[in-house]
Each structure stands twice: as C-alpha cells, then as structure tokens.
Amino acid sequence: QEDDPETEDVDESEEAPTRLAPGIRVKLNNAFFQENILDKEGASELLSQANFSEFFRGVHLSVPDDILLLLDLTQGNITINYNYKSVTSSTDSTVIDNERDFVLYFIRRDSSTGTAIGNAVNSFVNEAYPAEIENSMDTGENASKIYLKGGAGSYAQIKLFDESGGAEIINQIKQGNWIINEANLVFYVDRSTLDAAGTQIEPSKLYLYKDNTNTSVYNQFLETEQDFSDGNITNYDGGLNEENGKGQSYKVKITNHINDIIVRDSTNATLNLTVTSDIRITATNKAMMANGEEDNIPVMSTVNPLGTVLYGSNNLPSGMEDKKLKLEIFYTKAN
Incomplete structure (x- = not known):
C-alpha cells in the first residue's frame, strides 16, 4: 500500500524507547470489551461506579497446579485502547479522529494510607490428604x-x-x-x-x-x-x-x-x-x-x-x- 505523502515521516530510531517493568502481558478478546464496555455508552451499567461494579464483577485468573506464581495485583490492569470521532466545537463541525486509553485497575493502594482499594480472592484446589x-x-x-x-x-x-x-x-x-x-x-x-x-x-x-x-x-x-x-x-x-x-x-x-x-x-x-x-x-x-x-x-x-x-x-x-x-x-x- 502506498504511503500517504502528507504523513510526517518520523525516525523511530531517534525516539526514546518505551520501557516497561517485567510482567505478563496478554492480548484479550476485543469483541468482549467492545460489547461490554464501549457499546454500553449511555447505558445504566456505566452510570456510576456502583452500577459498573455490580455489572463487571471482576477477572478470574487460573493456572495449572505445577506453576507457582506470585502476582502483584496492585500493578495489574486492563488497558482498553479505542478510537472515536468528535467535532471541534459546537460551532465547528470538523470531524476529528481520536485515540484514547481507558485503564481498569485490579487493586490500588491509597497513596496516603497504603490501604488496598478493591477485592482479591484466592481459591486453592488441593487433592485430599491421605x-x-x-x-x-x-x-x-x-x-x-x-x-x-x-x-x-x-x-x-x-x-x-x-x-x-x-x-x-x-x-x-x-x-x-x-x-x-x-x-x-x-x-x-x-x-x-x-x-x-x-x-x-x-x-x-x-x-x-x-x-x-x-x-x-x-x-x-x-x-x-x-x-x-x-x-x-x-x-x-x-x-x-x-x-x-x-x-x-x-x-x-x-x-x-x-x-x-x-x-x-x-x-x-x-x-x-x-x-x-x-x-x-x-x-x-x-x-x-x-x-x-x-x-x-x-x-x-x-x-x-x-x-x-x-x-x-x-x-x-x-x-x-x-x-x-x-x-x-x-x-x-x-x-
């Protein structure tokens, strides 16, 4: 596909690299978040934090018994990257393409008290003792x-x-x-x-x-x-x-x-x-x-x-x- 000549050329080798802390990053199902988050715009599920918490109860993670992981859920999140269109103002109908990230945090800590905000539950399934x-x-x-x-x-x-x-x-x-x-x-x-x-x-x-x-x-x-x-x-x-x-x-x-x-x-x-x-x-x-x-x-x-x-x-x-x-x-x- 031919490059758009009006697009500004950027030499990525001269840009500062993006550095992320070590962790597990998994691409999730786009259709799920489109249906349950973005398509809910204006619906009661997104009307308040209480409504959203009742609608979106949480995330379930499971691993095989032979994998030992200790996850810091205070650093865990789901980032929803989406595109939308908007107009410049009420008097200017020029349509602008926008891109934005919306972040759902697992557990957060109050910066002043250190208290955890959110809930996390571990479920262990063990074989019965002899x-x-x-x-x-x-x-x-x-x-x-x-x-x-x-x-x-x-x-x-x-x-x-x-x-x-x-x-x-x-x-x-x-x-x-x-x-x-x-x-x-x-x-x-x-x-x-x-x-x-x-x-x-x-x-x-x-x-x-x-x-x-x-x-x-x-x-x-x-x-x-x-x-x-x-x-x-x-x-x-x-x-x-x-x-x-x-x-x-x-x-x-x-x-x-x-x-x-x-x-x-x-x-x-x-x-x-x-x-x-x-x-x-x-x-x-x-x-x-x-x-x-x-x-x-x-x-x-x-x-x-x-x-x-x-x-x-x-x-x-x-x-x-x-x-x-x-x-x-x-x-x-x-x-």
Missing part, C-alpha cells in the same frame, strides 16, 4: 506428627502449659524467682516420612504466632533495623538446621513470650505454627476453613507452596523418643 494424615488431625490429643503445608494447607496449634497443671507450673516458676535467660521450642523433622515422599524442597523458616491476637511471638523492636530488614531476627531464629543438605530441626526462640507470661502476667495464649515465605510480614487475612468457618491465616503462609512433617509430643515411633517436640528453658535462680 487417610493417615486426615485421621491424625484435629483429634483433640497431643499429636505424634505435625503436618504443616502452605497454601490451602494445614497449620498446628501448640499449648505450652496445658489446662492440666499448667497454672501450677507457671506459679512454680514465679515462686522460684527464675530469671529466664533463653527459651526455645525445638521441632525435629520426620526424615523418614519426607525421604519416603521423594525429593522435597523444605521450608526455610517456620512462623509461630499467638492465636488470640494473630501477632508474632517475636518483638520487632528488640531487633536492629538492619537485622530486621535482612530477615535475620536474632531473638526468634525459626530457621531450618540441615545436615548433608537435609533438614534436621527448627529452633524457635520464645524467650520474650515466656517472660510475658511469667513476668508480665500475659495470657498463656495458644500458639499457631505455619510455614512462611517472609518472616518479617506478619499480616493475616480471612480464609475459609475445611469446616466452613472463617479464620485468620498469615498471608505469607497462604502464598507458600511448601510443607514439612515434624515430630510431635506423643506416641513417637520406637527409637525416635529423642526427637520429641521440646520446650527448653535456660534460667538463673535469683537469691
């Missing part, structure tokens, strides 16, 4: 194995001082004038179960938090700014200890939590244990549990695909008694 695992959960008894799994997985609950004699133990520590130097929970990895499952990537850290407040057992303000920024929380640890490339145990420091109970008379709260993708992020979101009830689950657990099996505190296999879940308390007895 009967052996399913039957060992929520039995009301101390478990022989602790099963942790991110995503739509599972977490464990731990009661440090149970109802039977727990108050007496706390009072004994108080009356003994113990000065708690360090307290740890030590979890041992069930290597036989993991090895039987084949090659597994193990969670690098575990996250322990209080069930009644959904807050971490560690105190961020006891850390240096640099350590916390690096994810090196010295008063918590929680990292995987390995031998020959295989996980052996996790140690979680709970010194501050024990001192809160003993010294500051804080509630002896049930503790929840999960996997995590970032120990620094402690936010929780509502999730629908298997029993149909809502609960608050750490965000960094729901986005983590990994899992592990730990030994519990009851009925361990013969020869594995030394792998029992341990509460270590190192103390000095005041005179």
